[in-house]
Amino acid sequence: MKTAIKNKYVFTALLLILLAAAGIGLTELYVRFERGAEPESGFHVVTSFYPVYIAAENIIGDVGGVSLANLSEPQTGCLHDYQLTTEDMRKLSAADVFLINGGGMEHFLSEVAGRYPSLTVVNASEQIDLLADNAHAWMSIPDYMVQVQTIADGLSALDEAHRKEYEANCGRYMQQLKQLLKKQQAVREQIPQSVPRRSVLFHEAFAYLARDFGLQAAGSLDLDEERQVSAGEVAQVVRLVKEQAVPFILAEEQYGKQMCETVQKEADVQAVYLDPCVQGDGRADSYVRAMRENIRVLQEAFAKLK
Secondary structure (H helix, E strand, O other), rough: OHHHHHHHHHHHHHHHHHHHHHHHHOOOOOOOOOOOOOOOOEEEEEEHHHHHHHHHHHHHHHOOOOEEEOOOOOOOOOOOOOOHHHHHHHHOOOOOOOEEEOOOOOHHHEEEEEEEOOOOOEEEEOOOOOOOOOOOHOOHHHHHHHHHHHHHHHHHHOHHHHHHHHHHHHHHHHHHHHHHHHHHHHHHOOOOOOOOOOOEOOOOOOOHOOOOOEEEEEEEOOOOOOOOOOOHHHHHHHHHHHHHOOOOOOOOHHHHHHHHHHHHOOOEEEEEEEEOOOOOOOOHHHHHHHHHHHHHHHHHHHHHOO
């Protein structure tokens, strides 16, 4: 009987020791997680959302020992009211650099800085003269090219071992973007002089695209899944289109189609549906494909007004 009791105490003591050791181990892991300790070797890059991710994907390519992760899911779109998740924090805890669009797009940046004060942040829009209160610079091919170069320079400075690879990959991507820009410029030059250079925007991202095609924004409504449009706003857009003979409404089909159809019933105006390039399949050529289609759609819209 005494032996059984003694064995019971020994077992209990051993169990407590094991639990204490496990607790210490878990605490250590938690501290490492919170401090952003690197659990694996290599250079870890995290991007804030889709356009920045695609730029980084082209620059990093298949460079060995470099990982790339994105905070938001590919279908998140613009980061309006985006809330950081536990998974986001896990990614940031392991990051060597955080690539952002900048211009106020990442409203949660102060939270990231508070949690990970030593994390290096590269602002892709740092060298860009942004339109007032509009961070959607990637919708301008020339501005996007500046963002790509800024990201490449940032990665090269932080990970010098792979500088030449980053520069080479950046150069190849720049050649694709130059061809895209050349196509855009050719379409702009073909716009008939008789076409009024005015448009109404139903997404603020298209302000950059309109500018690059020489179109002035006569008015704008930034539509999304939460935007409730009043009857007065509809009437105002219709009046604007009629008074200024606006030939185009530039809109995103997902959120702007209903509004476009309403306005088209009252006014003679084309609805041109464009891709804001904030969602996609994750392929490296995603941006090029989307912008090429935007250029084609605009070219067709201009041709209809000849």
